[in-house]
Amino acid sequence: MSVNVAVFIPVLVIAAALFIWSCFRRFRLVLLGKPANRFRNIGKRVKSMIYFAFGQRCTVNHGYKFGLNHLVLFWCFMILLIANTEFLLHGLSPNVISFSRLTHGVYYPLAYIFDVLSVLALASVIIAIIRRLVFPPYYIQARSRDAFTILGLIAVLMLAFFSLHGTEIAQGKEIAAKYMPISNAFSHIFSGASAGTLGAYANAFWWLHAVVLLSFLNYLPYSKHMHILTSIPNVFFRSTTKVNTQLPEEFKKGNTFGVGQVNQFSWKDLFDSYSCTECGRCSNMCPATYTGKLLNPRLVIHDIKVNLLKNGPLIAQSKATNMPLIGGGQEGSIADEVLWACTTCGACMEVCPVFIEHVPKIVDMRRNLVEMKAKFPTELLPFFENIEQRSNPWGIVPSDRIKWAADLNVKPFEAGKTEYLFYVGCFGAFDARSRKVTLSIAQILNTAGISWGILGKDELCCGDSLRRLGNEFVFDRMARDNVKIFKDRGVKKVITECPHCYNTLKNDYHQYGIELDVIHHTELLNNLIKSGKLSLNGSKDLGNVVFHDSCYLGRYNNIYEAPRQAVTSVTHRVPTEMERNLEKSFCCGAGGGRMWMEESTGKRIDVERVEQALAKNPSTICVCCPYCLTMFEDGLKDKKADEKVQVLDLAEIVAGALKK
Amino acid sequence: MLVVTFVKQVPDTTQVKVDPVTGTLVREGVPFIMNPFDVHALEESLRLKDKYGFRVIVLSMGPPNTEVTLRKALALGADEAILLSDRVFGGADTLATSAVLAEATKKLAQKEEIAIVMCGKQTIDGDTAQVGPGIATRLGYPQLTLVDLIVNVDLQAKKVKVRRRLEGRYEIVESPLPSLISILRRANRPRYPVVPRRLMAQDAPVELWNNKVMGLKEDTIGLKGSATQVRKIFSPERTKGEILGDGANKPEETAKLLIDKLLAKNIICLK
Ligand SMILES: Cc1cc2nc3c(=O)[nH]c(=O)nc-3n(C[C@H](O)[C@H](O)[C@@H](O)COP(=O)(O)OP(=O)(O)OC[C@H]3O[C@@H](n4cnc5c(N)ncnc54)[C@H](O)[C@@H]3O)c2cc1C
Ligand code: SF4
Ligand code: SF4
Numbered sequence: 001m002s003v004n005v006a007v008f009i010p011v012l013v014i015a016a017a018l019f020i021w022s023c024f025r026r027f028r029l030v031l032l033g034k035p036a037n038r039f040r041n042i043g044k045r046v047k048s049m050i051y052f053a054f055g056q057r058c059t060v061n062h063g064y065k066f067g068l069n070h071l072v073l074f075w076c077f078m079i080l081l082i083a084n085t086e087f088l089l090h091g092l093s094p095n096v097i098s099f100s101r102l103t104h105g106v107y108y109p110l111a112y113i114f115d116v117l118s119v120l121a122l123a124s125v126i127i128a129i130i131r132r133l134v135f136p137p138y139y140i141q142a143r144s145r146d147a148f149t150i151l152g153l154i155a156v157l158m159l160a161f162f163s164l165h166g167t168e169i170a171q172g173k174e175i176a177a178k179y180m181p182i183s184n185a186f187s188h189i190f191s192g193a194s195a196g197t198l199g200a201y202a203n204a205f206w207w208l209h210a211v212v213l214l215s216f217l218n219y220l221p222y223s224k225h226m227h228i229l230t231s232i233p234n235v236f237f238r239s240t241t242k243v244n245t246q247l248p249e250e251f252k253k254g255n256t257f258g259v260g261q262v263n264q265f266s267w268k269d270l271f272d273s274y275s276c277t278e279c280g281r282c283s284n285m286c287p288a289t290y291t292g293k294l295l296n297p298r299l300v301i302h303d304i305k306v307n308l309l310k311n312g313p314l315i316a317q318s319k320a321t322n323m324p325l326i327g328g329g330q331e332g333s334i335a336d337e338v339l340w341a342c343t344t345c346g347a348c349m350e351v352c353p354v355f356i357e358h359v360p361k362i363v364d365m366r367r368n369l370v371e372m373k374a375k376f377p378t379e380l381l382p383f384f385e386n387i388e389q390r391s392n393p394w395g396i397v398p399s400d401r402i403k404w405a406a407d408l409n410v411k412p413f414e415a416g417k418t419e420y421l422f423y424v425g426c427f428g429a430f431d432a433r434s435r436k437v438t439l440s441i442a443q444i445l446n447t448a449g450i451s452w453g454i455l456g457k458d459e460l461c462c463g464d465s466l467r468r469l470g471n472e473f474v475f476d477r478m479a480r481d482n483v484k485i486f487k488d489r490g491v492k493k494v495i496t497e498c499p500h501c502y503n504t505l506k507n508d509y510h511q512y513g514i515e516l517d518v519i520h521h522t523e524l525l526n527n528l529i530k531s532g533k534l535s536l537n538g539s540k541d542l543g544n545v546v547f548h549d550s551c552y553l554g555r556y557n558n559i560y561e562a563p564r565q566a567v568t569s570v571t572h573r574v575p576t577e578m579e580r581n582l583e584k585s586f587c588c589g590a591g592g593g594r595m596w597m598e599e600s601t602g603k604r605i606d607v608e609r610v611e612q613a614l615a616k617n618p619s620t621i622c623v624c625c626p627y628c629l630t631m632f633e634d635g636l637k638d639k640k641a642d643e644k645v646q647v648l649d650l651a652e653i654v655a656g657a658l659k660k
Numbered sequence: 661m662l663v664v665t666f667v668k669q670v671p672d673t674t675q676v677k678v679d680p681v682t683g684t685l686v687r688e689g690v691p692f693i694m695n696p697f698d699v700h701a702l703e704e705s706l707r708l709k710d711k712y713g714f715r716v717i718v719l720s721m722g723p724p725n726t727e728v729t730l731r732k733a734l735a736l737g738a739d740e741a742i743l744l745s746d747r748v749f750g751g752a753d754t755l756a757t758s759a760v761l762a763e764a765t766k767k768l769a770q771k772e773e774i775a776i777v778m779c780g781k782q783t784i785d786g787d788t789a790q791v792g793p794g795i796a797t798r799l800g801y802p803q804l805t806l807v808d809l810i811v812n813v814d815l816q817a818k819k820v821k822v823r824r825r826l827e828g829r830y831e832i833v834e835s836p837l838p839s840l841i842s843i844l845r846r847a848n849r850p851r852y853p854v855v856p857r858r859l860m861a862q863d864a865p866v867e868l869w870n871n872k873v874m875g876l877k878e879d880t881i882g883l884k885g886s887a888t889q890v891r892k893i894f895s896p897e898r899t900k901g902e903i904l905g906d907g908a909n910k911p912e913e914t915a916k917l918l919i920d921k922l923l924a925k926n927i928i929c930l931k
Contacts, residue, residue, distance in 0.1 A: 253859045371855040381852055389672070389693065397675050403908050432911045473855045 003206060008091045015214035022221040023229070029312035030274065033267030038237040045236050052355070053235040054078075067353075069124045069131075076121035077228075083114045084213055091210060100175060111176035115165070119182045122158040125151050139289075139298070140280035146223045153216045160212060162186040164205035171198045227277040231354040234275035237268055238355035245507045246363050249472050258367025258470060262307045262325050263315045265361065272356045273305035282348035282358060287587045287609075288341040292602025295341035297348040297358045304361065306332030326365055339365050340377055343605070344468045344592030345551040350583050366470025380469065383596040388474050391460045392426045393596060402456045404428070404435040408442060413453030415490025420445075420452040423505065425498040426461050427626035433633065434497075434626040440655035441497055441521050447658055448533040452495065458485065464500040467508065469593035483512045493517045495524055497651075499552035499625045500591070506557070520553060522624045525654050526562040529569045536570055536657040542648075543619025547575035548609070548632070549585035550625040563624050563650050570657045576616050586612060590627035610635030614645070621647045661775040661815075663705040663714045664765055665738065666795070667698035669722050669729040670785040694729045697780025701843040703850040704810060705778045706737045712813055714775055715739045717768060721749055721760055727866050734861035735853040746870035751883030754786070758794025759880050764869060765799055769838075775813065776820065777840040781806060789842070796840035804835055808844045813837070 056071040089097040099107055129151050136142030166186025169177040170193065177184055190198060220226055249257055259265050282297040283289045289296045304325075310332055311321040328335025339362055348358045369375045386395030404424070413421045422445065428438040445452050463478035482505075485491075494516050496502040506518040528534045545567055553559040560582055567575045580586040589605030599605065610632060613621050621636075623629050629649055636642040648656075671690045694702075705716045718733040720726050721744040730741035742764070749760055765777055777799075779792035789805075796803035809823035811832065820839055824831040825846070853861075871881070878884055904921065905914030922928045 251855065251859060253856070257855050370852075374852040374854050376852075378849070381849070384852060389691070399675070400908065406909065432909070435909060473858065 003091045003094050005092065005094065008210070011210070011214070012088060012092065015218060019217050019221070022218065025313075026221050026226070026274065026309075029308050029316070030267050030270045032263040032308075032312055032315055033265050033270040034263075036266035036268045038239075038268055041240050044240055045238075048238065048240075049232060049236045052353075053232045056353075069127050072120055073124040073128075076117040076124070079117055080114065080121065083110075087209065087213070091206075104175075108176050108179045112179040112181075115180040115182050118158050118161050122155060125155045125158070129155075137280065137284070139284035140278060144224075144278075146225075149219065150216075150223060150225045153212055153219065157209065157212045157216065160205055160209035164202065164209055166190055167198050167202040167205060171195070171202065224276070224278045227275050227354065230271060230275040231277060234271055234354050234356070237271065239357060245511070246360055246467060246472075248476065248511050249367070251473060251476060256368075257371035257472065258369070259361070259364040260324075260326060260368035260372055261315070261321065262304065262311050264368075265304070265364065269304070269357070269361055269364075270308055272361075273301050273308060275354045276301045276305070276356060277354060278302070279353060281351040281353065282356070285347035285351050285584065287343060287345060287347065287589065287605050290586075291605050291608050293337075293341040294335055294601065295338045300334060300338065300358060300362065301356055303332050303334050326369065334365065336369060336375065337601070339369065340597065341594075341601070342592050343551070343587045343589060343594045345587035346555040347551070347584065347587070350555050363468060363470055366468075367472050368470070370470040371473055376469070377597050379597050380593070383593075384466075384471060384474065387461055387463070387466060387478075391478070392430060393461070393465070394426075394430060396430050399457045401429045401459055402454075404438050405442070405454070405456075408439075410442065410456075411453045412456055413489060413491065415492075418451050418453035419493060420450060421486075421489075421491045421494045422452045422454050423462075423494050423496050423501055424454060424459060425496060425501040425626070427630075428497040429459070431626060431630070433629060434649075437626065437629070437649040437651050438497060440649070440651040441495075443655050444525060444528070444534065444651060444658070445495075448528045450528075455485065455489070460485065462501045462504040464504045464508075465593040465596060467504070468591070469596075479509060479512050483509055483514045486514055486516065491516065493519070495519055495521060497521055497626065499550045499557075500627065503552045503556050520557075520559060520562075520624070522553065522563040522566065522650050523559060525650060526566040526569075529566055529654070534654070535659045536654070537659050542571055542653065544617055545571055545573070545575045545620045545622050545653075546578060546613050546616045546618035547581070547622045548578065548588070548613065548628055549581055550623065550628050551585065551587050551591055553624055554585055555583055563622070566650055566654060567622055570653055575622060576618065578612050578616060580612060588623075588625075588628040588631035590631050595627055595630075604635070604638070606631035606635035607638050610639055610641070614639065614641060618645055620653075621645060622650055622653060623647060624650050661712075661714050662768060662772050663708050663716050663776045663778055664768055664774055665698075665702050665705045665716055665718045665733075665778040666761055666791070667702060667718055667720050667729060667733055667780070668695045668783050669693070669720060669726045670695045670783055673784050692725065692729065694732055695780055695783045695785075697782060697784075697843065697845055699850045700845050700847050701778045701780045701841075702733055702736060702738065703848045704841075704843050705776070706851065707848065708776065708810065708813065709737065709739075712775075712815065715772070717742065719744060719761065719764055721745070721752070721757060723750075730866050731861045731864070732853075734864050734866075735858040736851060737853075737857060740867070741864070742867045742869055744869050744874070746874075748871050748878055748882045748884075751886060751889075752881065753886035753888045754788050754790035754794055755887050756881050756883075756885035758791050758798060759885060760874065760876065761791065762795045762798035763874055763876055765795065767869075767874075774838040776838060777801060779840065779842045781842045781844050792840055792842035799840070802835040802839045803842070804833055804839055805842045806844055807841050808847045810841070810847075 056067070056074055086097065086099050099110055132142040132147060162183050163186055165174060165180055165183030167190050168174040169184055169187035170190040174180070190201060193201065220228055256264065276298065278298060280298050286295065286297050307323060307325050310323055314321050323330065323332055325333060326336060327333050328338065342362045344359050346359060382395070383393055386393055390396065390398055411418060424438055427434040460478060460482050462482065463475040466475040466478065494505055496505065496518060499520060502518055502520045505516050509516065529536065547564060547567060549560065564575055586609050587605060588609055589599065621632055623632060629647055632647040633642065636645055636647065669692050672693045675690045702718065708714050709716050716738045717740045718730060718738040719742045720730055724745055726743055726745065730743055734741050744760055744764055765774065768774065777795060782789035793803050793805065804822050804824065806824045806826065807822045808825045811821040811823060813820045818837045819834055820837055821832065821834045822841060824833055825844060904917045907914045923930065
């Protein structure tokens with residue numbers, strides 16, 4: 001068929017100009033964000049882009065069956081992009097540009113591939129539509145107009161493709177007809193028509209295809225399907241380190257702190273908001289969403305985008321904005337309560353297929369509330385003051401830090417004389433229940449002949465909760481004080497009892513110029529067992545041991561195997577897994593400073609997690625974190641199951657099995 | 661108009677230990693804090709500032725390191741800080757302390773009209789609750805002690821209305837400005853300092869008023885101007901009661917011991 005080039009050229013130019021203008025208007029807003037260096041490690045970035053974006057690793061992972069559907073659509077889309085580019089160029093210059101001018105050896109396979117992929121694409125679009133209509137998952141906005149518009153456009157595009165090629169085959173113009181099974185089938189619909197009618201059909205289908213294609217393109221920047229443009233670069237720009245290691249702030253007069261207005265995010269944060277596919281996986285994983293809190297991580301990202309689109313143009317012109325980023329009440333504004341509900345468990349980031357970083361954004365907004373407005377749940381006031389004044393959450397006299405060791409002959413850490421510093425942490429030192437864990441660790445270390453010492457009353461709180469709660473100013477001072485002590489005392493190797501101390505010392509403090517060799521007790525115990533330094537008789541019967549992964553060990557630091565192996569060494573049975581385990585583990589509810597806040601909305605997270613554990617009929621629940629220990633014991637009491645089920649830290653399990 | 665707020669820096673008494681041999685307080689290494697009552701007094705002043713636009717000046721008499729506490733007050737929102745520090749002010753009892761504080765208030769009154777003088781009800785180290793009344797008496801201001809609510813300030817009529825919390829009753833009192841108010845801890849929930857103010861407070865000027873500035877007669881201030889002198893500080897022998905078990909390390913066992921004890925004495929019963 002012959003396209004009317006004189007008509008098509010202006011259509012294409014206008015469509016292209018509109019598209020570029022829309023993209024420009026949107027992406028210009030991203031540049032309002034603060035700088036962030038996401039260009040280092042290009043090689044690693046390209047590799048992860050290929051693996052995760054083109055390989056669709058995260059889309060398919062984590063048991064999301066419909067991810068497979070997306071994988072098919074994604075690849076059809078990528079390859080059909082070639083066909084569609086040819087289609088548009090062919091429209092510009094019908095006699096010069098056409099795949100049909102290639103040698104048959106190339107053209108026939110191409111024609112075949114395009115034909116088959118188009119039907120695959122059509123099929124997956126239909127599956128997607130059925131899924132959204134018939135079994136909509138609760139964690140996405142399944143029946144949104146946006147989704148159906150896009151799916152509809154793709155379906156029509158595919159049908160136009162087959163109809164166009166069908167008529168061309170009927171016209172006898174398509175030399176590759178034999179290799180285009182679907183278009184061939186379509187051609188039978190038109191077989192009886194006259195040459196004139198066929199010409200008119202071909203013309204109509206060509207224009208339908210062109211208009212739908214160009215509409216699709218122009219609709220993209222205004223829909224959630226903007227991710228088609230942004231998600232691949234977003235994977236390229238992903239954090240190459242553990243994203244949860246929040247960037248420090250510079251405490252200089254005149255600076256503002258945290259994010260209270262959308263342009264105070266980094267450009268990458270803003271780009272994230274454009275890349276959200278609204279797949280809802282983050283919300284599906286989020287313990288806060290699950291237990292009925294106001295927080296829904298997908299909506300946090302969505303609100304940032306809405307706020308940027310609304311306020312960005314005003315900010316760009318230095319005009320006053322009228323919708324606050326934090327405050328809530330409307331789409332595009334995030335309620336304070338949403339921000340305080342986060343446990344920083346990281347489950348959302350773990351599953352996000354496009355590597356959106358939710359936690360740093362939430363913490364950045366918390367920083368603004370704490371540091372600029374002193375607005376936070378009232379329970380946090382004594383917590384903040386106690387930590388600042390006494391360097392522990394309860395405001396207990398610092399000299400009591402050493403009380404747990406009253407009956408032991410514990411040596412102070414001395415560089416050169418002692419190998420490890422045992423950094424006990426606030427829970428391990430002050431909390432009556434956790435002190436038993438501390439004593440177990442001490443016993444194990446002594447049995448294994450490890451050379452270790454403590455800082456005693458000079459030990460300070462690591463500041464984990466402060467940092468996650470957004471009180472960066474006080475965290476900054478505590479980090480400096482801690483790093484100074486470590487440096488002054490020549491500390492190199494540290495054993496921690498608490499995964500939060502572990503993570504802070506290991507991942508946060510290097511921002512303050514210290515690289516410590518930190519080991520969590522679970523890893524150390526497992527190493528000691530494996531190297532034969534501990535002889536276990538495993539006599540104590542623990543019954544069915546259910547294992548719970550702490551967020552800050554597992555997701556944050558990839559420690560999954562060590563505690564499981566250690567339990568197995570003691571009980572000679574692998575521990576029982578919960579449904580939500582490993583990187584999908586469900587938080588105990590205490591992280592991110594939630595330990596120090598009331599939980600009054602919805603179901604309590606610890607109760608939910610305890611129910612998940614009870615579903616596995618445990619006699620013992622094994623944890624590796626003082627927060628988890630507290631939360632599980634509380635949850636069990638709530639379920640009146642504390643008589644039947646015991647919660648033990650791994651150290652207690654191992655200490656209980658030591659040969660006497 | 662001014663709200664003059666007096667804050668005292670005190671040792672964190674929960675961390676003060678008594679030397680078992682000499683029976684005296686061991687103050688070495690004990691951190692200093694703003695007297696907890698004064699944190700509430702300052703908060704009340706800052707609320708008046710927010711509501712009526714008063715300027716808040718904080719003053720403290722003490723050794724040079726008291727500056728830390730004054731900076732904390734600046735971080736919380738005070739507009740100016742003055743440190744009253746001189747060797748000759750040292751060793752003051754309530755009489756001599758209130759003498760210096762009253763004179764300082766007079767000096768401020770020369771430059772700007774004072775609406776309210778704000779104090780804590782008492783300190784956690786001296787515990788006398790006499791300094792506030794002392795200042796008021798010397799200045800001839802009405803004194804509104806034991807206040808847990810400032811109802812309002814009428815700037816036109818130059819009056820303040822407060823609620824005093826007394827044993828078993830409240831008392832609503834109205835008084836002309838300027839008045840002295842001493843605040844109870846229940847009056848408010850203190851704010852938390854925002855970071856920009858903390859940074860500002862780090863190197864904001866803290867004015868030093870020594871006796872060269874104050875020009876007070878040495879026999880009215882410090883040790884010499886004090887009617888009382890501390891002879892000895894000791895913790896009294898315990899004549900009754902006992903410490904049961906080890907509550908910190910063995911809470912369950914200790915609770916059991918306590919319950920047994922109470923049962924044996926018929927203070928509680930099982931039913
Ligand atoms: C252990 C001990 C025992 C003492 N025994 C006596 C005694 O028997 N008799 C005696 O007269 N003195 C005594 N003193 C000294 C006296 O109590 C204080 O040093 C005196 O300066 C203030 O009294 P106060 O701390 O009781 O304050 P209070 O009268 O309890 O304080 C009321 C308010 O006055 C203000 N204020 C008090 N002191 C200052 C200050 N330095 N700077 C600014 N504002 C201030 C604060 O707002 C405070 O909340 C003793 C001191 C100590 C440490
Ligand atoms: S970190 Fe955890 S609690 Fe916070 S939004 Fe993500 S999944 Fe929810
Ligand atoms: S943030 Fe990520 S996981 Fe959540 S809806 Fe968007 S794309 Fe999906």
